Amino acid sequence: MPLLVVGSVAYDTVRTSAGLRKDALGGSATYFSISASYFSTVGLVAVVGQDFANSDIDLLRSHEIEISGLEIRQGKTFRWSGEYGAEDINTRDTIDTQLNVFGEFSPKLSDVQRGSEYLFLANIDPSLQLDVLGQMSQRPNLVALDTMNFWIDGGIESLYRVVENVDVLFMDEGEIRSFTGEINLVSAARKVMETGPSVVVVKRGDHGVLLFQGDDVFSAPAFPLESVIDPTGAGDCFAGGFMGYLAATGDLSNTGFRRAAMAGTVMGSFAVESFSVDRINLLGKNDIEERFRTLTKIMAFEPLAEGESLPWRY
Amino acid sequence: MPLLVVGSVAYDTVRTSAGLRKDALGGSATYFSISASYFSTVGLVAVVGQDFANSDIDLLRSHEIEISGLEIRQGKTFRWSGEYGAEDINTRDTIDTQLNVFGEFSPKLSDVQRGSEYLFLANIDPSLQLDVLGQMSQRPNLVALDTMNFWIDGGIESLYRVVENVDVLFMDEGEIRSFTGEINLVSAARKVMETGPSVVVVKRGDHGVLLFQGDDVFSAPAFPLESVIDPTGAGDCFAGGFMGYLAATGDLSNTGFRRAAMAGTVMGSFAVESFSVDRINLLGKNDIEERFRTLTKIMAFEPLAEGESLPWRY
Numbered sequence: 001m002p003l004l005v006v007g008s009v010a011y012d013t014v015r016t017s018a019g020l021r022k023d024a025l026g027g028s029a030t031y032f033s034i035s036a037s038y039f040s041t042v043g044l045v046a047v048v049g050q051d052f053a054n055s056d057i058d059l060l061r062s063h064e065i066e067i068s069g070l071e072i073r074q075g076k077t078f079r080w081s082g083e084y085g086a087e088d089i090n091t092r093d094t095i096d097t098q099l100n101v102f103g104e105f106s107p108k109l110s111d112v113q114r115g116s117e118y119l120f121l122a123n124i125d126p127s128l129q130l131d132v133l134g135q136m137s138q139r140p141n142l143v144a145l146d147t148m149n150f151w152i153d154g155g156i157e158s159l160y161r162v163v164e165n166v167d168v169l170f171m172d173e174g175e176i177r178s179f180t181g182e183i184n185l186v187s188a189a190r191k192v193m194e195t196g197p198s199v200v201v202v203k204r205g206d207h208g209v210l211l212f213q214g215d216d217v218f219s220a221p222a223f224p225l226e227s228v229i230d231p232t233g234a235g236d237c238f239a240g241g242f243m244g245y246l247a248a249t250g251d252l253s254n255t256g257f258r259r260a261a262m263a264g265t266v267m268g269s270f271a272v273e274s275f276s277v278d279r280i281n282l283l284g285k286n287d288i289e290e291r292f293r294t295l296t297k298i299m300a301f302e303p304l305a306e307g308e309s310l311p312w313r314y
Numbered sequence: 315m316p317l318l319v320v321g322s323v324a325y326d327t328v329r330t331s332a333g334l335r336k337d338a339l340g341g342s343a344t345y346f347s348i349s350a351s352y353f354s355t356v357g358l359v360a361v362v363g364q365d366f367a368n369s370d371i372d373l374l375r376s377h378e379i380e381i382s383g384l385e386i387r388q389g390k391t392f393r394w395s396g397e398y399g400a401e402d403i404n405t406r407d408t409i410d411t412q413l414n415v416f417g418e419f420s421p422k423l424s425d426v427q428r429g430s431e432y433l434f435l436a437n438i439d440p441s442l443q444l445d446v447l448g449q450m451s452q453r454p455n456l457v458a459l460d461t462m463n464f465w466i467d468g469g470i471e472s473l474y475r476v477v478e479n480v481d482v483l484f485m486d487e488g489e490i491r492s493f494t495g496e497i498n499l500v501s502a503a504r505k506v507m508e509t510g511p512s513v514v515v516v517k518r519g520d521h522g523v524l525l526f527q528g529d530d531v532f533s534a535p536a537f538p539l540e541s542v543i544d545p546t547g548a549g550d551c552f553a554g555g556f557m558g559y560l561a562a563t564g565d566l567s568n569t570g571f572r573r574a575a576m577a578g579t580v581m582g583s584f585a586v587e588s589f590s591v592d593r594i595n596l597l598g599k600n601d602i603e604e605r606f607r608t609l610t611k612i613m614a615f616e617p618l619a620e621g622e623s624l625p626w627r628y
Contacts, residue, residue, distance in 0.1 A: 017497070039625045088495065132589040183331070183401065184541040207521035210538060219612050221533035224524060227502040248625030263624060277506070285626050292624060296617045298533050301572040305608045308578060311353045311379070311562035311608060314597050 002041050004246040005032045006107050006132050007122025007236075008048040008097035009070065013081040013096075014275060018229040025056050026274035027078065028146065029234035034280050035267040036120075036238025037098035038288060040247040042240075043113055045069035045132075049076040049101045059281060069113060078102035082232070087230055090205035100229045109121070118247040120239060121145040121166070126159040133165055142252060144168035144243055145197075146235065152178045164196035170239055171204045185210060186217070197259060201242070203235050211261045220259045223295055232274045234268040237280055241267030266291045296297035316355050317561040319346045320421050321436025321444050321550075323360040323384065326411075327395040328589060330403065333409060334542040338590035339370050341392065342436035342460065345547035349554025349567035349581040350434075352602060354561040356428055357552075358385035359446075363390040363415045373595060383427060384548050391417035403545055404519035423449045432561040434448070434553060435459040435480070440473040449481055456560060458482035459511075460553055466492045478510035484553055486517045500531070513571060515550050515555055515556070525575045532572045544589045549583040551594055555581030567625035580605045 010285030013022045029046045036042045043066035050072060060067050064118035079098040080206065086089040098263045107128060111235040112138040121129040151159050152175060160177070163169060169192055170250055171179060182188035189200040189212035200212040206228070208221040249256060271280040304310065327336045343360045350356045357380035366386060374381050374550030388514065394410040395455035399405040421442060428451040436445040437460045447457065459480040465473050466489060473493070477483060482504055486494060496502035501524035503514040514526040520536040520542070563570060580602055587593040 016561050025575065038628060039627055041627065087491075133542070168320055177401075181402070183538055184542065186538050190540075204521060207518060208533075208535065210535075217538050218615065219522075219535035220615075221524075221535065222520065223539065224500050224531050224533065226504075228498065248627070255616055262615055264377065275445055283622070285628075289618065289624055292618060297533050299613055301532065301534075302569055304603065304606060307597070310603055313352055313354060313562070314599075 002062060002116065003036055003118040003120070003243060004043045004045065004116035004128070005029045005036070005122055006045040007032060007120075007124055008078055008102055009044075009048050009052070010080050010102070011080040012276065014199045014230055015083040016231050017084070019275075021230070021275035022207040023079070024080030025059065026080065026232060026276060027203045028233075028236045030145065030277065031121055031236035031280065032058070032120060032240040032243075033060070033065045034063050035237040035271070036279055037065055038248070038267075039244030039263070040118075041246065042066065042247075043069060043105045043116065045109065046104045047071045047073055047101050048078075049073060052077050053210040059277070064074050068110065069107075073104070076084070076100040081225045084231060089228055091194060092231070095216050107132050109136075111137070116242055117141045121142045121162070122236065122239075123148050126155050126302075127150050130162040130165070130257070132156065133162065141250070142167050142243075142246060144170065144239065146170040146239055147175065149175055149178060160195065163192070163299075168199040168201065170201045170235065171202060172205070172235070176200070178200055186212075193297055201261065202203060203238065205231065205234075209238070209261055209265065211257060213254055213257060216254055218261060220252040220261045220265050221267060221299065223291060224298065225269060225273065228272045230269050231272050232275075233277070235278070237271035238264040238268035241265070262292060262295060266295060316430065317350055317432040317434070317557055318357045318359065318423075318427055318430035319343045319350070319403060319434040319436055320359040320443070321434075321438055322345060322390040322392055322416055323358075323362050323366070324394050324416070326546060326590065327393070328544055328546050328620070329397040330544050333589075335544070335589035337393070338592060340394065342547075342550045344374070344591065345585060345594065346436055346557075347379045348377055348436060348591055349551040350558030350587070351379055352581075352597060353555070353558030353577070354432075356380065356561075357383060357430065359386040359423065359427065361387055361415050361419045362392075363387060366391050367426045368574065372589070381603035382424065383421075384424065386497040387415040387418070390414040391597055392528065398545060403542055406545070410534060412585070420451075420610070423475065424449070430555055431455045433457045434549065434557050435476070436553075437462050440465050440469050440476045443481070444472065444476040447476065450518070455564070456481050456557075456566060458484065458553065460484040460549065461489065463492060469579045471586075474509065477506070480511055482513040482515065483511040484515045484549065485515060486549070490514070490516055492528060513519050517552065519545070523552070523579065525571060525573055527568055527571060527584075530568055532575060533537075534575045535613065536578050537605060537628055539583060539587065542586045545586050547591070547594070548585045552578040552582035553587035555579070567576075576609060580609060
């Protein structure tokens with residue numbers, strides 16, 4: 001298995017300024033694996049209840065996602081309900097969380113899964129993330145981790161223990177500030193890199209991402225969209241594009257990471273164009289490459305040539 | 315006069331997480347003209363009181379800023395006092411505003427000033443901005459305007475009248491949303507362009523800028539800084555670099571505007587590295603060009619070559 005994700009599969013009820021969508025397919029591992037599946041073979045480890053729809057299993061299968069690790073337990077699937085700010089789509093309130101079978105999630109990797117070369121630990125209890133890492137039969141080429149404020153506020157010690165064992169840390173601005181106690185993002189990223197990860201990706205919603213690797217910084221803007229329907233899953237689709245690109249190319253150079261951030265940005269931009277996985281579910285090669293090329297143009301300018309100067313008055 | 319700015323010269327008292335600075339040189343026209351002066355000859359039209367320090371006049375003169383339009387009136391110089399959020403440096407509260415002589419500001423342009431080829435209407439009463447525009451002996455090559463929420467909430471009709479007569483509008487995210495009633499920035503920029511301006515620059519603080527020109531979008535990140543002392547004047551220094559670059563090169567193509575946004579980003583990044591004009595006051599050619607080249611690297615990635623594909627699973 002080149003790329004494995006361990007995370008949540010859920011039914012989400014989401015309200016945004018575009019409307020309300022009830023009990024629709026969501027969850028970090030869902031978004032991640034669909035996004036990554038365009039680039040790489042991907043296996044999913046998660047748990048759902050007996051209410052999980054066959055049509056949703058078919059949807060995952062249609063992306064050739066390896067779902068032998070999708071455990072079906074007695075009980076109901078994880079349900080999350082939230083609402084995004086009408087004025088600022090980067091802010092959201094959780095209305096309700098019903099863990100259901102996800103509350104007893106205890107991932108057990110198969111032999112094939114233990115040998116995965118790329119591993120994404122999506123946002124789950126850090127002690128489970130650490131447990132999964134311990135199950136690997138060999139150190140993967142690359143381990144990436146996502147988390148959220150809940151684990152920073154509630155389980156920071158076990159979070160530190162797993163973070164020091166991963167290569168890539170994904171966090172949003174607020175999370176990395178809480179996690180490190182540093183307001184400044186450059187300082188915060190440096191502090192994280194001192195604990196273990198060699199790459200830090202700061203997600204800034206519709207302001208794009210910053211990629212830190214040692215002293216190197218790469219800044220990618222979000223893709224400017226006229227219609228944003230629902231931001232749920234954007235970060236996981238970003239991570240899916242990022243890790244899928246790396247797993248498919250095996251390019252772990254700085255050049256590879258920068259391109260991975262671009263691929264991630266493109267995939268995240270599709271995620272927000274619909275509720276649930278509606279848009280990310282139906283992409284073609286051309287959709288993805290066209291947007292990658294458009295994003296390239298959006299970031300393009302004429303650099304100073306060797307020996308060229310800016311106009312100078314004096 | 316290639317480039318003229320009409321705006322405020324002030325004494326600012328500013329508190330940030332880095333400390334407190336009392337009664338230091340500030341004001342939109344001050345920041346703008348110092349920033350632009352590295353690229354282009356610049357003239358300043360503003361009003362100060364009799365308390366305005368000779369050393370500050372010397373400082374403006376040291377940048378060869380043409381200050382015959384700096385009126386010295388009976389009374390005190392405009393004073394502004396504000397405080398920036400310790401958690402989020404993009405937010406600020408105004409503690410106190412004393413308009414003093416700025417309350418009676420009534421800009422009168424000299425014959426030379428009326429012939430300026432580039433005009434920046436900094437953040438003042440829109441009816442004064444309109445009056446200045448009416449004083450021009452010929453339509454400048456480029457007229458740009460900055461404003462703030464105060465004029466959007468309080469004088470939106472006269473603001474609309476001046477906006478429809480300018481080429482470039484600078485606004486921050488909150489301002490353009492209030493001004494247009496559109497939450498989405500792409501829609502908001504389009505709405506502004508329908509009223510007159512051909513270029514819209516959305517300033518996003520430490521998240522960079524978006525430059526809209528017709529259907530074209532350019533996104534420039536902020537320069538990632540480990541030490542941010544005081545954001546006051548960053549937007550005006552951005553505009554100074556932007557307009558200074560255009561006035562010096564005369565390049566009003568899309569390529570020119572994109573490079574102008576890069577020059578503006580570089581100048582804005584220096585502004586925040588100190589209180590008042592301390593840092594922006596003391597730049598060398600190398601400081602500016604080195605940062606321009608570093609910013610170029612921060613935005614660089616390997617684009618898809620003609621005919622090249624992203625990895626594709628299917």
